[in-house]
Amino acid sequence: MLDIKFVREHTPEVKKMLKLRGKEIDLSPILQLDEDRRILLKKTEELRTERNKISSLKPSPETIEQGKRVKEEIKTVELQLDGVGKQLEEKLSWLPNMIGPDVPEGRDESDNQEIRRWGEPKKFDFEPLDHLEIGKRLDLLDLETAAEIAGPRMGILKNEAVLMQFGLVELVLKFLIGQGFQPVIPPALVKEKVMWGAGYFPGSRAGHYKLEGEELYLAGTAEHPLSAMHAEETIAEEKLPLKYAGYSTSFRTEAGSYGRDVRGIIRVHQFDKIEQFIFTKPQDSYSQLEKTVENNEWLLRKLEIPYRVVALCSGDLGTVAAKTYDVEAWIPSQKTYRELMSASNATDYQARRFNTRYKTKEGKTELVHTVNDTASAIGRTLVAILENYQQKDGSVGVPEILQHYVGKKVIVPK
RNA sequence: GGCGGGAUGGCUGAGUGGACGAAAGCGAUUGUCUCGAAAACAAUUACCUCAUCUUUUGGGGUCGCAGGUUCGAAUCCUGCUCCCGCCGCCA
Numbered sequence: 001m002l003d004i005k006f007v008r009e010h011t012p013e014v015k016k017m018l019k020l021r022g023k024e025i026d027l028s029p030i031l032q033l034d035e036d037r038r039i040l041l042k043k044t045e046e047l048r049t050e051r052n053k054i055s056s057l058k059p060s061p062e063t064i065e066q067g068k069r070v071k072e073e074i075k076t077v078e079l080q081l082d083g084v085g086k087q088l089e090e091k092l093s094w095l096p097n098m099i100g101p102d103v104p105e106g107r108d109e110s111d112n113q114e115i116r117r118w119g120e121p122k123k124f125d126f127e128p129l130d131h132l133e134i135g136k137r138l139d140l141l142d143l144e145t146a147a148e149i150a151g152p153r154m155g156i157l158k159n160e161a162v163l164m165q166f167g168l169v170e171l172v173l174k175f176l177i178g179q180g181f182q183p184v185i186p187p188a189l190v191k192e193k194v195m196w197g198a199g200y201f202p203g204s205r206a207g208h209y210k211l212e213g214e215e216l217y218l219a220g221t222a223e224h225p226l227s228a229m230h231a232e233e234t235i236a237e238e239k240l241p242l243k244y245a246g247y248s249t250s251f252r253t254e255a256g257s258y259g260r261d262v263r264g265i266i267r268v269h270q271f272d273k274i275e276q277f278i279f280t281k282p283q284d285s286y287s288q289l290e291k292t293v294e295n296n297e298w299l300l301r302k303l304e305i306p307y308r309v310v311a312l313c314s315g316d317l318g319t320v321a322a323k324t325y326d327v328e329a330w331i332p333s334q335k336t337y338r339e340l341m342s343a344s345n346a347t348d349y350q351a352r353r354f355n356t357r358y359k360t361k362e363g364k365t366e367l368v369h370t371v372n373d374t375a376s377a378i379g380r381t382l383v384a385i386l387e388n389y390q391q392k393d394g395s396v397g398v399p400e401i402l403q404h405y406v407g408k409k410v411i412v413p414k
Numbered sequence: 415g416g417c418g419g420g421a422u423g424g425c426u427g428a429g430u431g432g433a434c435g436a437a438a439g440c441g442a443u444u445g446u447c448u449c450g451a452a453a454a455c456a457a458u459u460a461c462c463u464c465a466u467c468u469u470u471u472g473g474g475g476u477c478g479c480a481g482g483u484u485c486g487a488a489u490c491c492u493g494c495u496c497c498c499g500c501c502g503c504c505a
Contacts (some may be wrong), residue, residue, distance in 0.1 A: 041464065045474045052474090055432070055486040067485030234461090365461085 001199075001352045002095050004034055004088070020314035022107060025094060033088040040081040047074045049086060093202060097349040099314055100286070100322035112326070113313065118297065119306030121330045126392045130333035131383040132264035133208030134390055138411050141265065153254060155265040155366050155379070160411045164385065164398070165272065165378050167405025172274050172299060172376045173245055180294060181245040182278065186225035188249050189216045197228040197353040199320035199346065206255045222246030222275035223372045230279060231354040234365055238357065240358055241280040245375060248273065265379045266338065274375040279356065282348065285369035289323065289345045292373035296327040296341040299376060303399045305384050306330040308337050322347045327374075329384040340380050343373030 008013050011027060018025050047070060052219045084196060103115040135141025140161035146154040173183050194206065195201040195217050209218040219225055226246045235242065250273050261267035276292045293309060300307045312324040313392045321344035328337035348367040351357070357365045389397040403409050 038464080041474085045464070048474060051486080057485095059485065064485040069485095071485070361426080 001093055001349060002098065002353065004030075004092060007031070007092070007095070008034055013098070018095070020099055020105055021096055021317060022315045024170075030088065030091050030095075033084055033085060033091065035102045037081065037084045037088055040077060040084060042075050044074065044081050046306065047077060055256040079229055093196070093353075094320040096317075097199075097322050097347060099317065100345060100347065102311070103323050104311055104313040107315040108313075109316050110171045110375060111313040112316055113311045115306040115309040115311055115325070117306070118301065119304070119330070120267045120304050122332065124332065124390075124392075125380070126383035128387060128390055130264060131386040133394060134386045135264075137394055138396060138412055139414050140411070141388070143264070150269075151333045152262075153267065153269045155268055157379075157382075159414075160398070160406050160408070161382055163406045164382060164402055167402045168251075168376055168378055168381060169247060169272075169274065170405065171302075171401065173247065175298065176243075176245040176274070176276065176295065176375060178191065179243070179291075181243040184222075184226065184229075184246045185246045186219075186222055186229075186246050186248055188219050188225075188251070190219050190224050190228070191215060192217065194224055194228040197231060197350060199350050199353065200224065203319050207253055209251050209253055218250060218251035220252050221250045222248035222273060223277060225370070226275065226277035227350050227370060228354060230356045230368075233356055235279065235280070235356070235358040235368065237358050240368065241278050243279075244275075244277045246275045246277060248275070249321060264383065266383055268379065270378060271379040273377045276343075276371075278371040279351075279368045280371060281358065282366065282369045285345050285347060285371055286323070287327070288371045289343055289373075292343045292371060293325050293327060293341075295375060296373065299381075300327070300329060300340070302401045303381070303385060305388050305399075307340070310337075318344065320344065320346045322349070329380075330388065331384065332387045332390075338380070338384075340377055340384060344371070346370045346372065 002014070007027065007030060014027060018027075051067065051070045051074060052409060054063050054070060057063050104111060106112065110151065110212060129137075132141060132143065137189075138160070140158055142156040142158060143154070146156045149156075177183060189211070192201065192215055195205075200208065200220065204220075208220050211217070223246075225248070226244050229244070230242070249270060251270055254267060254269060255266060265271070276295065278288050278292070280288045297307070297309070307327055307329045310326045310328060312326060313319075317324055324342060324344040326339045327341040327343070329340045330336075331338045347369050350370045351367040356368050356370075358368050359365050384394055385402075389399065391397060395410050397410055398406045
């Protein structure tokens, strides 16, 4: 969420941000509500001052009579103030974050800017199969049975794919622990206020599952519970940055993605993921963002999967993100790079909603910044491995770093 | 799921209608003392917010949360949340 004071004092910049993001939100109702609220606040406080004065006097029939009158007035004004305040917050919570420095301007995905590439896409002397076909032939993936059990966009991982998943989890967690991250398995069910605080509500409500009869949602990513870990807290400066590596199953309705990535497990309702989440001092958030991306690159290099790093343009940026890098792996069957990881600096947008602050050495309390990045979206990582390591005879090589987890160098048809 | 107990400042904990933003102790910070430290003594020690002549002054709010009663609520009433204990169930 943006600071209303900031919106008031930097209205032209906020308008420019909305334009760059391609959002059509009219600021005038927000500014009007803000003004109304401040007038009502002043009025309320004046009346309260009066009440406090009266009630500090010795009670007499006159003062009690006066107090009764003031009480009624306060009631009316407070009711108005409350109403205006709620409207303001509702409207304000739809505004996306300000755009960070060096974010390329653009309308959509096609304007994203490639930052760097690593590795050469492998030349196959045969037509490479897609991961679903490979998974079927090697008995690693079963989407038909999954569909019977749970409907479309679901998957069953089997055999070596399962071993690879656990291998990846261990590999990535150990690496991140070495980088100062605390491993965490957070709840996959979260309260509405968590979804709101993380910045996904109200905007992305439709993308998430709500539990019948409960005020709980299935987390769409470990980012949701992790972002709330220090809500309503003031963290000591020397504890920052606080770095968490959260492992969690993630759930997405994928509403609005009809027809996209329908084959295989690139886009499914349920997947497992390790997420990097960092609470940091404001001045360090952009450098932390770069570091998380380096961690992504470490993994893909270890797996020897060609990738590129892309900076999202203003129009493709998510609501909470001031800046986002996507790390995309080469997918041979699609002859293109596909998003595996996504790193964002949310600056103080989430911290303001959660009221997560830190105390500086000078004794001032300020909002922290939050940075989040996939460490490994395991399903998609498996896709990249299967496709890039496939061989002409139908077998799939196991990346060297995972061989000891899988117990073999090559997966052959059973 | 049932029954019982609880929630007050960084911590422990007092406070059952007005003088309470809140006793006392601990902790922390500063000072005196000391070569230095400890001890002792003294002082300071929550946060949010609005306005302002913006290292100033004044106002408002905050005792788990939300309502209510009252001229006046940490204190009374209602609902909720969370924590602790016992029983039940259970991986």
